[in-house]
Amino acid sequence: DQQVKQNSPSLSVQEGRISILNCDYTNSMFDYFLWYKKYPAEGPTFLISISSIKDKNEDGRFTVFLNKSAKHLSLHIVPSQPGDSAVYFCAPPRYDKIIFGKGTRLHILP
């Protein structure tokens, strides 16, 4: 899906450090952005969302920042833990469904 791009296919971060996953979009009409996390051979699980009227949403170790002028989102995970190793998808809802982009594979290094 070309309306949302996660330009880094993979990212490696040392355990305990901050992981920053980026997402760019082209459609300024999106109301919400969702972040999903997916382990191999499992369904995606919802992680955190942000409304387009906000610029930040925080939930524990996870914070999502939205820069509407730049059409850019970022997910910050701090401190990174081994269980955070997964594929992360940035996905705005399209009416009643989710269209996934390519995602970013996060590796947390010991």
Next chain:
Amino acid sequence: GAVVSQHPSWVICKSGTSVKIECRSLDFQATTMFWYRQFPKQSLMLMATSNEGSKATYEQGVEKDKFLINHASLTLSTLTVTSAHPEDSSFYICSGPTSRTNTEAFFGQGTRLTVV
């Protein structure tokens, strides 16, 4: 959050046979549900929208005669892979819809299909 249960978690079948995968919403009712497919090391591709009481809506390039979808009740959608071939081996996942109150959609645990 809402719970979506998918069954079976994995299945192995012989070429030429058909396989049915069930997707149940356990604590909500849904007039639409969605089926995805994931190839190894690739993203989740939306295959079709399952519509309760009517025909499914398929995404471009998805063979509707190969992937039969039935949504007979507000809590159950099924995907049948007919006359399966090895190239149909994949990971299939279903989800409920997003909504105004619950903007996130909830996904089943997925089904690993291997056709031998």
